[in-house]
Amino acid sequence: MHSNSNDGTSSSDSSSGSPDVYNIIDLKAPAVAGPLLNIFGYILSRSFISPFALRYLLDNNGVHLIRELAVRECAQLSPTFYPNHKVNVTSHIHKLGKLHYKFLQTGLDINRPTHGNGNGNERGNGNARGNSEEGNNTNISNDAASYRTIMDYHNLYKTGQTLPSEVMEEMIHGAERMKHLKIFSSFRPEDIRKQAIESDRRWKRGKPLSVFDGVPVAIKDMTSVAGHRLCRGSMIDACVEVQKDDVPAKRLRDAGAIHVGMTVMTEGGVTPLGYNMHWDGPFNPYDIDYYPGGSSSGSAVAVASGLVPMAMGFDGGGSVRIPASASGTMGLAVTHGRIPYRDASSSTMVKAGPLAATLEDVALTHLLLGQFEPGSQYSNLIGQEYIPPPHLNEVVDRTGRSTSIQKSSTPLKGTRIGVFWDHFQHTDPEIYKTSFKAVKHMEQLGAEIIDITIPYLREIHLSHGITILSEFGVIWEREFYDSSHILEANTLITIALGRMLTAAEIFSAAKVRTYAMKKVCEEIFQDLNIDAIASPMLGGTVPKPGAGYRGYGESDNAKVYKTMRFVPLANFLGLPALVVPIGYERKTRLPIGFQLMGDAWAEHTLLKIGIHLEQASVRRLPPSENYHDNLGKFL
Numbered sequence: 001m002h003s004n005s006n007d008g009t010s011s012s013d014s015s016s017g018s019p020d021v022y023n024i025i026d027l028k029a030p031a032v033a034g035p036l037l038n039i040f041g042y043i044l045s046r047s048f049i050s051p052f053a054l055r056y057l058l059d060n061n062g063v064h065l066i067r068e069l070a071v072r073e074c075a076q077l078s079p080t081f082y083p084n085h086k087v088n089v090t091s092h093i094h095k096l097g098k099l100h101y102k103f104l105q106t107g108l109d110i111n112r113p114t115h116g117n118g119n120g121n122e123r124g125n126g127n128a129r130g131n132s133e134e135g136n137n138t139n140i141s142n143d144a145a146s147y148r149t150i151m152d153y154h155n156l157y158k159t160g161q162t163l164p165s166e167v168m169e170e171m172i173h174g175a176e177r178m179k180h181l182k183i184f185s186s187f188r189p190e191d192i193r194k195q196a197i198e199s200d201r202r203w204k205r206g207k208p209l210s211v212f213d214g215v216p217v218a219i220k221d222m223t224s225v226a227g228h229r230l231c232r233g234s235m236i237d238a239c240v241e242v243q244k245d246d247v248p249a250k251r252l253r254d255a256g257a258i259h260v261g262m263t264v265m266t267e268g269g270v271t272p273l274g275y276n277m278h279w280d281g282p283f284n285p286y287d288i289d290y291y292p293g294g295s296s297s298g299s300a301v302a303v304a305s306g307l308v309p310m311a312m313g314f315d316g317g318g319s320v321r322i323p324a325s326a327s328g329t330m331g332l333a334v335t336h337g338r339i340p341y342r343d344a345s346s347s348t349m350v351k352a353g354p355l356a357a358t359l360e361d362v363a364l365t366h367l368l369l370g371q372f373e374p375g376s377q378y379s380n381l382i383g384q385e386y387i388p389p390p391h392l393n394e395v396v397d398r399t400g401r402s403t404s405i406q407k408s409s410t411p412l413k414g415t416r417i418g419v420f421w422d423h424f425q426h427t428d429p430e431i432y433k434t435s436f437k438a439v440k441h442m443e444q445l446g447a448e449i450i451d452i453t454i455p456y457l458r459e460i461h462l463s464h465g466i467t468i469l470s471e472f473g474v475i476w477e478r479e480f481y482d483s484s485h486i487l488e489a490n491t492l493i494t495i496a497l498g499r500m501l502t503a504a505e506i507f508s509a510a511k512v513r514t515y516a517m518k519k520v521c522e523e524i525f526q527d528l529n530i531d532a533i534a535s536p537m538l539g540g541t542v543p544k545p546g547a548g549y550r551g552y553g554e555s556d557n558a559k560v561y562k563t564m565r566f567v568p569l570a571n572f573l574g575l576p577a578l579v580v581p582i583g584y585e586r587k588t589r590l591p592i593g594f595q596l597m598g599d600a601w602a603e604h605t606l607l608k609i610g611i612h613l614e615q616a617s618v619r620r621l622p623p624s625e626n627y628h629d630n631l632g633k634f635l
Contacts, residue, residue, distance in 0.1 A: 019455030022422035024565065027061050029557035034548025037555055041489025045480075045496035054500040061557075062462055063505055069459045069515070070508035079510030080517060082348050083336050083574025084378075085600030086386035097389025101367055103400045104210040104255065107151045110360050110395060110402040110611055147357035147619065148631050150309050150364055154211045157203050162634040164199040164214030168192050168258060171216050171307060174628030175260070178305050181288070181626060182281020183298045185221045185239075186228040187261035192216075195258040202256065211364060213256025216630070218302045218311040220295075221262040222269065223343040223352075225249040228259070230343075233267040233295070234479070235278045235486050247340045247376070248312055248352060248369050255368055263298025263311055265319075267487065268476055269350075270494045271295065272322045272563050273543055277488045277553045284327055284542065285626035286590050291543050293326030293563075295319040299355050300327035306621070306628045309357045310365050316350040317468055318567030324355050324579040325537035325593025328622075330614070331355045332362045332607075335600050336574030337378030338390070339369045346475060349468045349571045359580070359614050363607055366390050370603075388601050395608045402611065410446030415609060417442055418452040418530040426565060428540040431592060434583040435536040438594045441616050442534070442609065452524055452533065454569070460516045463509035464568035470506050473498020490555045517573050525599040532602075532609055537579050537593035539565030570597050578606040580613040584620070 032040045044050050044057075156162055172189045199214040208214070221231050224246040231239040245253060253259065264279045266272075274282065274294035282301045284292040292301050296313030300323030303311050313320040315333035324331025332353045339352040354365040370390030373379060379387065397403045419439060425432055443449050454460070473495050479485045480495045487495075524530050539562040546554045570577035577597040584591055594613060598606045621627045 020453065022420075022426075023456070023458040024423065024426060024461065025458065027558045027561040029057060029061070031546060031554070031556035031558065033546030033554040033556070034552050037489045037552050040555065041492045045492040050496060051500065054497055058497065058500060062458065063466060063501075065459050066463050066466065066505060066512055067508045069456055070511045073456070074508075074511040074515045077511050077514040077518075079507060080514040081510050082381055083513065083517065083572065084382050085335065085521070085574060086382055087388060087601060089385065089388045093388050093391060093393075096391040096393050099398065100391045100396065101371070101389075103392075103396070104212070104364065104368055106400060107154060107211045108360055108363055108392070108396055108400050110363060110392075110607070147621070148306065148309055148629065149358050150211055150215050150361045152631060153215045153309065154208075154213070156631060156634060157208070157214050163196075163203060164258065165193065165196040167214070167630055167634065168196040168216065168260075170633060171260065171630045174307055174630060177628055178307060178626070181283050181285060181301050181305060182279055183263055183301050183305065183307070184218070184261040185231050185233075185264045185279060185298070188227065191227050192258060192260050199256055199258065209254065209256035210368070212252065212368065215257050215310075216260045216308045217252055217257045218260050218263050218299060218308045219249055219252075220299045220311070220313050221265050222314050223248060223312070223341050225259050225262060228262050230262070233265040233269065233276055233278070238479075238485060246342050247373055251369055251371070260308060263296070263302050265298060266295040267491045268472065268494075269295035269314065269316055269319055270472070270488075270491050271553075272318050272560060272567070273545070273554065274323060274326070275545060275549060275553060277551060280551065284590070285622035286328060287588060288626070289544065290588065290590060291326060291545060293323030293542070296323050296355060297327075300324055300329055300331070303327075303329045303355050303357055304622060305626055306630065310361045311355050312352060313355050314350050314352050315571065316347055317464070317571055318564050320353045320355060321537055321567065321570075321577055321579045321593070321595060322563060325581070325591065325595075326542045328581050328591030328593075328619075329355045329357065330359055330362050330581070330610075331579040331593075332366060332603065333570060333577050334366065334370060334603055335576045337382060337387070338576070338601070338603070340373035340376035340378055347468070347471050349464070349471065351571075351574070359607055359610050362578075363392055363395065366603055366607075367392070390603065392604050392607065395604050395611070408446075412442055412609065412612060413446030415442075415447040415531050416450050416529055417447050417609070418450050418524055418528065418533045419535070420452050420454050420457075420533070423454070423457060423566070424535050426539065427536045430585060431536050431538060431541060434592050435594055438582045438613055438616075439534055442612065445612055447609070450528060450530060452528065452530065454524070455519060456512075456515075459512060460572065461568045463512040463516070464572040466501050466505055467509050467513075467572070469494065469498040470501050471498070473501075488553045490553050493555055513572060516569070520569065520573055521575070521599060530599075531605050532596040532598050535566045535595050535597070537566060537595045538563055541585055542588065542590040566595055575600055576603045576606060578603075578610050580610045580617070581619065582613060582617045
């Protein structure tokens, strides 16, 4: 262990130029919320002094360090604009992909432990189900403290206890009861009922399309779902009615899933805090006085509140992982290009991923949505022959049962977990303490904990920041210049910052990306044979809004950057990262999430490790007024 303090401060005040010195520091920026934010936003984005103020903010927070690193360490490196990862895919992996895809017909059983986990919670998260030789589960948990899963819905329909149309009426009732959480930007009960009746017919014929048939799912308001309006988190007048599903929505629909609505996101995905001025929400179901995390805030709340077992999110700067952590769900941001989609595909940072009640739900969604899509942007960039199919090798065997659930007390033996301790400790003391226990638990299960160092981490994080700022500035430029389009003040500031960046800074960041991919992907994951890099998920406790934020939002880059402290690598390098809830803050009882980041295309490895963290943590539901059990009345 390193001797760095755990009070949330850095061991260095500035970049030292040495790769061996941990150099992350807190950002310096004014914090504004409430009516004053509109004035502040105008000054920074529209006034005659805005170019000078914005340039000052960028320079004061170290943007020049990116250029310096590019010259000093990256002079001979070519820039990397898309974080593409090509691998030679073996016939064995192709066979595994096809085999595991078939589990969508029968389901998985990866949650139930057969050995004690040391905390008296022998059933892990409470979702205990029986096993059969084929991996099919016919039992369902009636524990009031259980999150309902995809397989719970499937088994309820399979045993004939009820039909999707009956369950969807209960879900619609729950959504009405949960209106105060401000989850949905588009929610149409008649469309839900129509989909449910079609699912009823399939179940009555004994021919469900998959384990998703009749299961309610939600999708972040960032991608198209036929029959719903697409707003991208912006004002209602800017929403457009969609007639055609994007790839994720179509795959879910073709599997029989019931699209219940579009979930509220922060405007354009600008902030990871989670509040949207236009929709006045969402709110954290564990405590509505705290942020739910963003920008996939509505998706996280939809799962945490019990309305759906899985909701889709998109992650360009922690937008799946941060709300998963803050709102107490599982969250997987996949390898860049793993889940194809058309909307917002111009970003080199954004990848899709599920937020779900359990890792079983994450695994099923990963198998369904991660299939290769001919002609997609990512397949054209990477090439089909270099993209491995999604699979769960080392997670499940040929029957669909977990291979990591075994009598051995060391099921993680041979697994190597990398920890950059100086970075790991740079969070609030309680978060560090709980996260350290998670590392010790993995070690007790046989994992080998390896000390690692990631050089120039501040410069890498800054490179992520200016890259995504520049992309956002281009994507939202039309709205920025449209006087009829009302943008949040914080969004205006973000667009303006992106427009202030120079070509030299963006080019330098692309060279830093090449440098970082070499250091992390080659020298850590490959040369050190590391299976995952572990860290806390948030740089502190779940953030609380500034006074007067309702109806206006908040601009607090220091709070944002602290929240994102463990985020940028996975997006900047295009690597998968998984979040698992591991506990609750003592004072607020808000969730604490833990992150595992893997090498490209190694989602199955993260799931294998994450299963044991899931089993070791005691999950609790949000307060009853913020939780609804769709299945309880049918059991």
